[in-house]
Amino acid sequence: MALDSNEYPDKSINKFESMLKTDDVYFFDAEDFEEIIHHYLNLGKISLGKKAIQIGLEQHPNSLELKLLQVEVLTFEDKYAAAEKLLDEIQHIDAHNEEIFIQRANIYSKQDNHEKAVNLLLEALHLADNSFDIYSLLGMEYLFMDDYKHAKESFMKCVELDDNDYSSLYNVVYCFEFLEDYDGAIHYLNDYLERNPYCEVAWHQLGKMYYAVDMFQEALAAYDFAIISDDTFMGAYFEKGKVLEKLGRYNEAVENYETTISIEDPTSHAYLRIGKCHEKLGNTDLAKYYYYNTVHEDPLLDKGWLAITDFHYNQQNYKKALHYINKAINIDGENPLYWKKAAKTYIALENLDEADFAFKHTVDLGNYELDTWLGWAEVLKRLEDYNSSIQVLVQGLEFYPESSELHYKLAGVYFRNKETLAARENLVKAMHKDMEQLESFKEEFPEFKKFRWLQLLVSEVKKTTT
Template sequence: MRDNPSRNDNEELKELVKQFQNLKSGRSHSFLDEEAFERIIDYFDDREDLQQALEAAELGIEQYPYSAMLLIKKADLLIATRHYQEALRILQHAELLDSNDINLYILKTDAYLALDQQEKAVALLENALQLFEGQERIELLFELADVYDDYEEFDKIFDCLKLILEQEPNNEEALYKICFWTDFTGRNEESIRLHQQIIEEYPYSELAWFNLAAAFQGLKLYEKAIDAYKYAIVIDEKFDYAYRNMGDAYIRMRKYKDAIEVLEKVLELSRPEDVIFEAIGHCYDRMKNFAQARFYYRKASHLNVEDSKLHYKVACTYINEAQWSTAIKHLDTALQIHRMQPEYNMAMGECKMQMGEYKEAIQYFSNVVRQRPRNISSWEALIRCLYNGEFYEEALEQVKAAIKMTEGKPLFLFYLAGVYFALGKIKEALLQLENAMNIAPKMVKKLVQLNPAILQHQMVVDVVARYKKNKPQ
């Protein structure tokens, strides 16, 4: 029969634990060396029996009082049981015995952070960096980056990761992390230089190409970003995040067909996600292929039924096709989730108005005005609806309120003129038209859109003509 090393190790460990239990109870005087105590501590620690692990550490230290390793093990357990000050005292003692153990600095850092003493943690690690090289220095830099994260010194996190990559350009953990922190801190130019250097040394690092692309994207250099993503994909054809980001870059460039192609690749490589379906829907929407846009918005909605925005987007595709009643059904669903969302109320108001249901439309537009009292388009929609529904007295009140809330925007002066005309108050109408033409003559088209027949009034034509004659544009 073959020997089974794992089984032998387990048997040996069981024997060590048995000897420890006997030693603890005073039934045996078996000799346990330093390494045996370490294995026993780890055995109990792995089983989350911290009390017995601590007892093993204390018994080991009694027998080996000059063992820095056992002192460090005990400090680790004390930190796990939230005895931070005691752990720091033990670590001070261990440092006198062996100051070259990296775990000393990592555990001290953990204790300082737990005690909300970030400054001490930073100072400790910055000093420790001078003592270590190679992998140990990299480990400390990662630890320091975590401290800076806790301390919200975000630029210094980037600095730590940059130092790691300068020492070990192909460190995957650092490559993954620096991509996020580049975007967060906006240090795209530095990231570009760093990753170009890495690529010179490691031209087949798909992560370096991806990070380079992401930094270009952060600077809105979308063509360069796409080129770099393509290199990442050549190296790793299943790099779904590269396809995902490339899709976003194509959308920014309004290259919707290309975006759809790469986003569909994402769907092949990873689990279906609502955001990818939504992005593809958005591309078809922009291409005015509303049926396909709906298809993908609905797919997204099936994966995220509580996202009201997706129901709203489906409704908008129907609005674009003037299918008002079908749009209303989807807007109803969106409004059940978020009743006072201004965009949904605005769209519903538009649908109701187009169907001649003016009173209901007015209610929806009024909701928007309450939510956005200084928004011009909200007031414009409400006044337009009141005018089209021939509620001229109410339109007059609302247009005056709009002028007050928007600090006299010229649009509402033209609307005021239009409402006065509708009420038969010709003198007031002409006065307001003169006033509006004097401020923003080009906006007269808004008055014409409100009531195309207004140009049949000779007095209106005269005012507009006189202004054009006196003040040529």
């Protein structure tokens, strides 16, 4: 009885590798060569895949399937001209082979011409009997083009064709999320669950959508159904823990996080969440224990180092906070969040020169948040380096031109730097943007209270805004 290659998938591969080790030449069916080539390409063993294509075409020179696999390898190696030439030859023989259009689309996609790739895939769709893979490729091309509406529709087609295609299901939900259509995602997932009531993946995604729109009780119910469908689904327990945290049910949240640890090896993220819960419950020793476990489990997890630093900072143990944030900087000195936390800790320790240095690193590494500019300018103001403080605030306004806080602070610093005209100009801008912050400004710069012209300025601004 002949052996079925699908029943013994390794047989042809072992036979091929045996042939390569000897001078013998074995004959294979074209289908066997396809199996061998796919095996090597899937493993990333391109040279062996190319060898199999070469021998395969020697034995089966008219096999279009082997030639199409050769096109795939040529495209992978960026040999587009050779791939196109071979596709022209194949198309001359079989003009209605959808794989030709798929391979041409792949070439255009690799050259970032995604619109052309989409058009070719749409042509392939008209020729194909099985459209599943084409819809999947279309979805990815639309994602490359940031066309989330059409990407969503393509991945929906994949799910229609195969309810168990969870990769496409995830992509559908991703598109809904990007479009901020959470209601649409909830409706779609509920429809899907009508057909597949025990799909833990869909329940899990539904829980995340409910969480996104603050429907926490519904999210809890969705995660419970995910757990009923698969009681080893770690993600459902973890996400359920986050919802329980949000609801202030910290002990229950801890139970769910601990379940994730019992299902699989402990993760730094689970330790971190447990630590946060214990800190909220006032269990400082347990919080500290889990924070230490977090950074031990994953020394590169920035949230872990920030949590342990915040823990000591909140306990007003600033020296210990500084010790841990410096330890984090030694591990990853390119992380702007570490430098920003260091800056705040130096401020608490009244070490303003080091705070200035840390803020500079924070900005140099790409953190341009509003409170970064305000914090740095405040440090420089306290150091009485008014020119530098002005420079920082002006730079901050490039990112946040509508910020009244930056304008108020800039007005005050300009005044202290004896640049009265610039101070008045920025103060007017600030008041136009937010008059309510004027009292805070007076507290920060009390010298303004004694100037009668400030009251006149306020009156003028109020007239123009009413």
